[in-house]
Amino acid sequence: GAVVSQHPSWVICKSGTSVKIECRSLDFQATTMFWYRQFPKQSLMLMATSNEGSKATYEQGVEKDKFLINHASLTLSTLTVTSAHPEDSSFYICSARGVEAHTDTQYFGPGTRLTVL
């Protein structure tokens, strides 16, 4: 149980284009999903927290107009990197937290490798 998928697993795009990454909780409902960014050999950096049906909360320094997050259902959140540039190349990981009371456990997706040329 508690499986989270991400699609695509990797994507290469040209500078200036937009890329959408999907995060799905496959066997549980997720009231909250999180988006992280990870640079090589580094820890995860939280970008934003999204709750189903409401606007995402972005961490300080994260451009909300560049990283659009939508959490339209209890099983799906999307991250759209708008007008991507080479500096946006990174490993993006989502996680989902279930609706069960007191679980407070995040389950992570396999990640999406974005390369912007």
Next chain:
Amino acid sequence: AQSVTQPDIHITVSEGASLELRCNYSYGATPYLFWYVQSPGQGLQLLLKYFSGDTLVQGIKGFEAEFKRSQSSFNLRKPSVHWSDAAEYFCALNTGKLIFGQGTTLQVKP
């Protein structure tokens, strides 16, 4: 301040040897603590978690961790390491959102 520290950036152990990965936290309330493992190019897999109760927590893949409030620590242990355990290990503290340590890279020698 809320923080997680993993003092060891890189650890190398021989296959079959015991393992202990250190994690220290700073938090004013009762901590919810986690250990995750990440293989190269993959997401994070939950190994175990501590919410309350028994301070020795059993996880998957033969891992366990002990919560010591007096030392603000939550060290991960495994009695006998397998080559497949080579990966990046992250300790995390839940404060409403996860605060991760810097990670420890485990290398296993044959």
